[in-house]
Amino acid sequence: MAVFKASLLHHGIHKTRVFWLRAEMPFCSFMLAGIGRNMRDPPEARRKAAVASALHEALVQRPCPIEFKAKTKLLGRLKITLLVPLGYQSMSTLSELKFFTQVVKLGSLTAAARELDLTPPAVSKRLAQLEARLGVRLLNRTTRRISVTNEGEVYLSHAQRILSEIEEMEQMVTSSRVAPKGLLRVNTTLGFGRCYIAPRISAFLKQYPEVEVQLILTDRPQSLSEGEFDVVVRFGEPPDSRIIARKIAPNQRFLCAAPKYLAQFPAPQTPEDLTRHNCIVLRQNDTAYGIWRFTHEGQSTTVKVRGNLSCNDGEVALMWALEGHGILMRAEWDIAKYLRSGRLVRLLEDYELPQANIYAVYPERHYLSAKVKAFIDFLVAEFAVPPDSPNQEERRW
Secondary structure (H helix, E strand, O other): OOOOEEEEEEEEEOOEEEEEEEEEEOOEEEEEEEEEOOOOOOOHHHHHHHHHHHHHHHOOOOOOOOOEEEEEEEEOOEEEEEEEEOOHHHHHHHHHHHHHHHHHHHOOHHHHHHHHOOOHHHHHHHHHHHHHHHOOOOEEEOOOOEEEOHHHHHHHHHHHHHHHHHHHHHHHHHOOOOOOOEEEEEEEEHHHHHHHHHHHHHHHHHHOOOEEEEEEEEOOOOOOOOOOOOEEEEEOOOOOOOEEEEEEEOOOEEEEEOHHHHHHOOOOOOHHHHHHOOEEEEOOOHHHOOEEEEEEOOEEEEEEOOOOEEEOOHHHHHHHHHOOOOEEEEEHHHHHHHHHHOOOEEEOOOOEOOOOOEEEEEEHHHOOOHHHHHHHHHHHHHOOOOOOOOOHHHOOO
């Protein structure tokens, strides 16, 4: 909906009152002329509301052309002439692209209405107008769900590409800004996000107050292919070559157990000894469930471990290990403080486990984005502190 400032001017001619509404919007200003046939019916307040309503209907998207054309509307006894920018159609088309991709992404007209701050009938009407202009049906819809037609798939594919190219162009143009600003969408895993990313986002915003951060925590890193995130913080290098990965912190995996457990069972001396121990297994990747890999003096060893406890949540598995239920393989960031305090003991220190270095990944098109660059640079600086720093507040983990 257009946002504008308006002032109402009157000029009386016999029993007919002519008034003008001057509207000021970004990049342009123009005049609206209205003629009321009766000075008392409708009242001035209704005249002003009628003109404003006509303006909103005529200008859905912010205009920025130079030339205008006239458009006349009759609202009851009120005749209104609008000077509509000639560039309205092209700007409206861009708005339609954004509108349609948002509706498809949210999956229902009701959800789209909530997100766009509109009523469901307004969303339905706007979609119907778009389909009428194109002459095809883009969505099959019911009250609860929608499905994209073949024509809608074509429209959606091109809309996403066009919007992506526009975003890339804007980022290139604005990359020289000193102060990053705008919405930054970040995704990472639940535990790491709560403990390490959320506090650093708080510090980041104190330094860059014009940035708005949306942090989404999930049980596993999300894909960048849908364009829902600007930065994903994940463990290990991504397999997709179309995205850029920057290492923000080293992170090793360790084997550990509580002293209570080791008091009952002798500590393993080789990976093969683990087959005689109760191991707490994470079910985060079913294809590698219970498979632990070790490297020692250039030789690799794979062991299939078992135990009476398994879980898909690392925090729960860590709690079981702290209570002495078995041996756990866990990342350094999650157990470093327990190793320092003695609540956990590191095992098989001469053997290396697969690394879980932490990377910030982002689409290639965002490589010039000021906000993305500033955020990743900030994370790198924050995690650069050595893990064994004597100052507890400065430790990485």
